[in-house]
Amino acid sequence: MEKSVQPSERGAGDSSSASASASSSKAVEIPTVAQVIETQAKSASASGGSSVSGPPGSLPHPGFTLFKQGAEARLYRGTFLGKPTVLKERFSKKYRHPRLDEKLTTKRTQGEARTVARARKAGIPTPCIYFVNYQSNCIYMEDMQSATTSRDYIVAVQSIHAGDSFGALQPIMDKIGKTLATMHDGDIIHGDLTTSNIMLKQDATMPEPQVILIDFGLSSVSQLPEDKGVDLYVLEKAFLSTHPNTETLFRVILKSYTKHSRKAKDVIKKLDEVRLRGRKRTMVG
Template identity: 85%
Template sequence: MAAKMEDSTRGSGDSSVSSSNMTEIPTVAQIIERQAASSESSAAGGETGPPGSLHHPGFALFKQGAEARLYRGTFLGRPTVLKERFSKKYRHPRLDEKLTTKRTQGEARTVARARKAGIPTPCIYFVNYQSNCIYMEDLRCATTSRDYIVAVQSVGAGDSFRALQPIMDKIGKILATMHDGDIIHGDLTTSNIMLKQDASATDPEVVLIDFGLSSVSQLAEDKGVDLYVLEKAFLSTHPNTETLFRVILKSYTKHSRKSKDVIKKLDEVRLRGRKRTMVG
């Protein structure tokens, strides 16, 4: 009888271990659904977020960075993100106005160029150069690649690499298309690489956002620096993901017509970065 109980206990333990090893990796659609549910529960609990803007009626501030404020609302009946570049008080007013307008124009033109090259970006609805505001598509069914990588890694399952590999491959392909079109993003991070997936889609789509520091350049040096910025941001935000970034580079090399010179410059930039770190 004791032997039977022991066998039963051992069997029970084995099943619990087995179930813990079978932890399910969340999909992009599931992460988006969880985030939407969290937002709804916050609103139901009385957390309504920032109030509407006095300068932009119908829009509510939801994020502010060093260069711009982001508002969420509706424009021409569509869910819209309004990006407003604000003035810098430490600059001369005329210089500040000129720089702010130039950067707004540059961002709008680069996004248009990117979309023409086949790079998924939010659609721009309207640009107001007097107030330096860009009205663009609000990606509702989307999450940042940063949030998705963190969610997958937090599961702690051994096959997280297998789950993330196809997305890294897509990111590498998109970056190759962008650089072959001589577009430099200027601020590549996993927070500026979105993953979009609605209920009807089988696979997530990679969408690039925030071209505020973008430029156009044919130089392999500039493209190498672009990749280096992503690598540093990637590894500092997501520890122990060197193999994932190698998947991005492998895909980039496969799909870019100019990858040989760019990867060579990336190696040179890495070397300069290590020397700078050693010197302090």
């Protein structure tokens, strides 16, 4: 004999199904830049801060802690003149002749400091330089607190909900394109554009995140559209290799760049030529 279903049972089942359906269709919240920064700060605090061991013979800096080792420089974090500071030490290369090494290292330290000053004068947000020691080739600069790399933010958004990432990241890409347009209109070539060298800053006092450019160690000054096109090509290759399947996001950067740069037409034309040369090199091997 078939069991009859009581109205109360039917109602309970329908209610449960409706609740599950509503829960599954609920949109995943996309984190803001400020939320990603807060999460990173809590993670660093829980782990006791991040630091790495320096190689034997590295120059000691009392009160500073080494937190990053690169191919060209070491980065330390500490306090200088009562302000949170990042100390960038450009070290010597043992494979180069000592006199040549000293000349190149000092020249690059001077060039980076001058380019940062030029960029700030042009209205490009960069860390403020407090002091440059040319004897030790050290640059003392502002520690960009309440900031994260655009690389980490893109990864954080995509890891939560890849389907909604374009809409969430589009405003950031637009800001990046505008900042790069300002930089190139000031005839500044970054030389090493990656999403790790483009930072996003936001705190409780900022309704929108701010784009900040860092690491001008390979920078130069040039009016040539060719150099600016190569700069964008370097970013494109780094962007797409770090963040696969994000061609639409990079197109937003170029669209914003074209909109805000006075010299965009010639630069984009050169970018297309550089792309073509790159494809030919890849085909030839």
